[in-house]
Amino acid sequence: MFRKAVVVLLVATLLPLSSCGVRSKRGDRHDKNASGNSSGSGSENSGIGGNPAGGAQTVQVNKSATVYGLTVNLVSVSYDPSVEASGFGGDDSPLTAEVAIENIAKSGVSGDVGFTIKFEDAGFTGGLKPKMSSLAAGDNTKATVNFQVDPGAQVGDLKSGVVLLGDSNEVQAEIPLNETGKVVDLAPKPLIDKAVTRKTGDGTVRFNECALRADYPNKHEQVEKDFRLIVCYLDTQNDSKYNLVLVSEDKFKIRLPDDSSQSADQFIGYNSPRGKKTHDVEAAWKIRWPEGGSPGRYRLEVQLLDEGAVHKLTLNVPA
Incomplete structure (x- = not known):
């Protein structure tokens, strides 16, 4: 089955991993090489980038990078704290991303693409809704990525993040969530x-x-x-x-x-x-x-x- 990790690195200050209750479905496939500068005190009012946590927000990204013979266009990332997470594989999550995927290889893909949001001290796994069960050569699809966000995790300024496409032991592409960051693309x-x-x-x-x-x-x-x-x-x-x-x-x-x-x-x-x-x-x-x-x-x-x-x-x- 085709299943690859798309890792999102967000610069954050969170509770330590052991106290956040992060339930990883992908274990060692978290990006162990990701790094970031923390800001804030880690209190319940601090969030990513040092901005007050709790506010709904959406970042329009519209940047693309290529991995696994697929071009992944990250359209947007959204956070809505009023949405209650339904757990791994569920239909609801407060933290989501809209993506468009095109198969630019000569062969089809069977299976799914896995996503992980990686914070400085914690990582959350996500999945496509609907799942990409198959994608023929030259075809494209759109989907929402639902990330599993556990209670207590603080999400603040999304623009402080960068999207890493691929596992930490692989060559990774990068898509920054701010307007000025440079995309590291792996297109042929x-x-x-x-x-x-x-x-x-x-x-x-x-x-x-x-x-x-x-x-x-x-x-x-x-x-x-x-x-x-x-x-x-x-x-x-x-x-x-x-x-x-x-x-x-x-x-x-x-x-x-x-x-x-x-x-x-x-x-x-x-x-x-x-x-x-x-x-x-x-x-x-x-x-x-x-x-x-x-x-x-x-x-x-x-x-x-x-x-x-x-x-x-x-x-x-x-x-």
Whole structure:
């Protein structure tokens, strides 16, 4: 089942986690790396950002970021203390968000998206209403996110928050709730502007598209922190003397700027009959991506035969 965390970080001063009665349905999936500066004394009249708690408010956000092969548009976040929470998975919550989600990957999504609001000392889990049971490639949906807010939690100025999309052990996008904050987006960055064909006596490889990504589009999974992915879609054709060629991940290599090489991290092997073309083969190479980026020249090296010719494509990867 597809279920990923969308984490909202709010700078807050709350009662300690042990005394807030936070009931997490996602346990260790809370963002353990989130941080914020607290303000206020933590008394019953203090809230997020140091503003008096208790007032209803809505923040219009209308900012988008991409994770898991999905573009998530955070339309607004609202707090209404007069609404009584109905518990996890319930229909009512004082703290909600309106979102629009578009599947920009080539494959469909089955399951749901999980949301967590993370405070400095507490985290609250939320879920989509209605649930996203499935979303085909290219489709979009709208939903409300209901967050489980326990009694005693104070919510003040929502604009002091930032939305983190993804789990703490994954590459995360960021959407600030104020007007001036910068969105950290993880939308794919194209690495070629048109298809490129390489032909040898063994066959033909056509690189249809290549992009720097933070997600495995076929699996709708985010890559771990400190990594990025180079994902390509290729057409291949076996023009060799062999009636059938097994094409596997060890024949799809990438050469890094330090001249080391590695096989594809994600690849589905297939049989290639002589004279037949295989369309839109997906290959993904995971590369280290420390803070500041690892730009440079990366070279794809594709072989259709074990000892055959190498089809090469050099990619200039931006920071």
